[in-house]
Amino acid sequence: xxxxxxxxxxxxxxxxxxxxxxxxxxxxxxxxxxxxxxxxxxxxxxxxxxxxxxxxxxxxxxxxxxxxxxxxxxxxxxxxxxxxxxxxxxxxxxxxxxxxxxxxxxxxxxxxxxxxxxxxxxxxxxxxxxxxxxxxxxxxxxxxxxxxxxxxxxxxxxx
Numbered sequence: 001x002x003x004x005x006x007x008x009x010x011x012x013x014x015x016x017x018x019x020x021x022x023x024x025x026x027x028x029x030x031x032x033x034x035x036x037x038x039x040x041x042x043x044x045x046x047x048x049x050x051x052x053x054x055x056x057x058x059x060x061x062x063x064x065x066x067x068x069x070x071x072x073x074x075x076x077x078x079x080x081x082x083x084x085x086x087x088x089x090x091x092x093x094x095x096x097x098x099x100x101x102x103x104x105x106x107x108x109x110x111x112x113x114x115x116x117x118x119x120x121x122x123x124x125x126x127x128x129x130x131x132x133x134x135x136x137x138x139x140x141x142x143x144x145x146x147x148x149x150x151x152x153x154x155x156x157x158x159x
Contacts, residue, residue, distance in 0.1 A: 007037065011054060014118060015061045021109045022065035024102065032064040058118070059128045062110060069106075100150045108143040111136055 015036060019029035039060055047053040101112055114120045114128065115136075122140070126133040 004041070007040065007057075011057055014054070015057055017117060018058050018110070018113055019061050019065040021102070021113045022062055022106060023069050025068075028068045029065060032061050032068055035064050036061040055120075055124065055128050058114070062129075066106075096151065097147075100147050103150065104143055104146055108139050108146065111139040112143045112147075115140055 012033065015033045016029050019032040019036075020026065023029050023032060036057055040057060045056070047056065101109060104112065110129070111125055114125045115122070120128070122133050122136045125136045129136070
């Protein structure tokens with residue numbers, strides 16, 4: 001049972017963030033995290049390291065969030081705009097950045113989160129998402145370009 005609390009304490013917020021970026025719904029993100037944790041506890045998988053365990057949990061959580069997003073029940077949910085209104089940010093630019101990241105297509109959102117918020121290297125992300133490294137590099141490049149444009153537009157509107 002001690003392992004349960006430690007896993008949640010160590011990885012809970014990271015798993016939720018990754019799931020939310022994919023599902024764009026807080027309840028679906030929570031469900032994906034819970035299901036990933038259940039699969040972890042039910043598995044007999046031996047992990048090479050803590051990093052391997054974290055990567056496995058993130059991969060499973062992201063895949064579950066993707067499945068939920070494609071489901072029939074996902075059609076009648078709270079919009080991302082409505083949900084954003086319920087969040088509190090320390091700085092106004094934090095809200096702008098979150099909105100800009102959330103506006104990215106899913107494939108760009110996921111690699112952006114894993115690289116910039118979780119600190120994974122391109123190769124690690126490629127392994128986690130089962131895509132070529134060049135695909136990850138391309139997605140990160142597109143993500144940066146789109147974020148730069150979107151955030152630049154916001155700054156120009158304020159002038």
